[in-house]
Amino acid sequence: MTWEQATLKKSLDKYLVTAKTAKDIKGVPYIGGGKGWKAAENNPDGWWTNGFWPGIMWLGHAIDGDGFWLSEARRAQDIILPQMHGYYNTSHDLGFMYLLSVGADYKLTGSMDALRETLLAANLLQGRWNPAGFIRSWNGEGREGWVIVDCMMNLPLLYSATKLTGDPRYAMLADLHADFTAREHIRENGSSNHIVIFDPYTARKLFTPAGQGKFDGSSWSRGQAWALYGFTLAAMHGRHERFLYTAERVARYFISQIDDNGLTRVDFDQPKDEQYYDNIAGAVAACGLIELNKLTGKQEYLDAALKLLHGIDDHTANYGHGTMGILTRCTAAYDASYGKEKECNLIYGDFFYLEALAKLAGVDPMLWVVDKKKA
Numbered sequence: 001m002t003w004e005q006a007t008l009k010k011s012l013d014k015y016l017v018t019a020k021t022a023k024d025i026k027g028v029p030y031i032g033g034g035k036g037w038k039a040a041e042n043n044p045d046g047w048w049t050n051g052f053w054p055g056i057m058w059l060g061h062a063i064d065g066d067g068f069w070l071s072e073a074r075r076a077q078d079i080i081l082p083q084m085h086g087y088y089n090t091s092h093d094l095g096f097m098y099l100l101s102v103g104a105d106y107k108l109t110g111s112m113d114a115l116r117e118t119l120l121a122a123n124l125l126q127g128r129w130n131p132a133g134f135i136r137s138w139n140g141e142g143r144e145g146w147v148i149v150d151c152m153m154n155l156p157l158l159y160s161a162t163k164l165t166g167d168p169r170y171a172m173l174a175d176l177h178a179d180f181t182a183r184e185h186i187r188e189n190g191s192s193n194h195i196v197i198f199d200p201y202t203a204r205k206l207f208t209p210a211g212q213g214k215f216d217g218s219s220w221s222r223g224q225a226w227a228l229y230g231f232t233l234a235a236m237h238g239r240h241e242r243f244l245y246t247a248e249r250v251a252r253y254f255i256s257q258i259d260d261n262g263l264t265r266v267d268f269d270q271p272k273d274e275q276y277y278d279n280i281a282g283a284v285a286a287c288g289l290i291e292l293n294k295l296t297g298k299q300e301y302l303d304a305a306l307k308l309l310h311g312i313d314d315h316t317a318n319y320g321h322g323t324m325g326i327l328t329r330c331t332a333a334y335d336a337s338y339g340k341e342k343e344c345n346l347i348y349g350d351f352f353y354l355e356a357l358a359k360l361a362g363v364d365p366m367l368w369v370v371d372k373k374k375a
């Protein structure tokens with residue numbers, strides 16, 4: 001067995017055992033690390049990461065075939081679907097939440113209910129479009145003009161909706177939003193702002209707050225990773241050279257910032273010797289780099305992905321069945337005001353680690369692309 005096959009196998013083995021206790025919390029896991037799973041404290045059923053749990057289950061279903069994966073994915077989906085149906089508790093994260101859950105369900109089982117829910121999510125995301133030129137990120141008075149780079153990762157829901165329906169509107173909006181983000185968020189050196197606040201009537205740029213990074217103008221590493229994988233996915237879906245060009249600029253910047261041990265600091269502008277890591281960023285970037293290698297044939301991207309994944313495996317992964325989750329050094333935000341979880345397990349780090357390993361092992365179902373099932 002190759003390293004990636006063996007590492008994927010022990011990761012899925014751990015999940016197949018430990019995910020069985022998730023139903024005890026009657027919610028959707030957000031954090032592992034200890035003896036039991038924990039849901040998010042704030043907004044537990046509608047938390048933006050709640051698609052990653054069913055996403056892990058669908059990866060397991062596609063690769064391993066045990067019946068547990070499907071039943072646990074559907075248990076989680078029954079919890080998160082009322083959030084979308086309730087409308088008010090939604091955000092641009094409709095992509096993260098519903099493409100990896102019901103979108104994956106349709107892709108892997110052909111469920112027509114799952115297809116309907118996927119298209120409903122796409123229509124709600126499309127409804128967040130501001131004709132000034134962008135998709136609105138978050139709800140709340142005063143946030144009408146807030147756009148975060150993370151939204152690049154929600155565009156595959158729109159690209160998939162065009163594939164599923166034949167209606168080009170979804171993909172056209174996604175392209176417009178990606179162009180806007182490339183212009184307004186990505187800096188000269190290939191790094192990205194996290195949040196940019198615009199006048200919601202004119203799209204005039206007003207502020208670039210620190211967001212989940214260290215300071216205004218710094219480079220929050222997970223934001224760089226969302227941009228890297230997000231532009232790569234836009235290039236795959238839209239087949240536009242300009243998105244590939246941006247993805248490569250962002251990738252070169254990200255690669256230049258990886259620590260020698262393969263770990264990823266929370267903010268690339270934090271002091272170099274500050275041992276404060278977010279390896280979710282590394283796992284997300286690895287997924288993007290593997291896909292960029294396939295799109296461009298450039299070996300440097302695959303080498304960097306392997307450095308990140310071996311760094312996680314060597315320094316942060318826990319495959320023992322006595323604790324929940326795999327990655328141990330994940331951080332929600334540099335500053336606790338945007339998320340207090342520091343250097344712990346967060347399940348979306350595990351999702352991207354599994355996805356990257358599955359890509360290397362040649363068994364990734366590619367849940368970011370959902371197309372019409374052939375009759």
Ligand code: GLY
Nearest residue numbers: 048150212222332
């Ligand atoms: N805002 C999504 C994230 O924490 O990456």
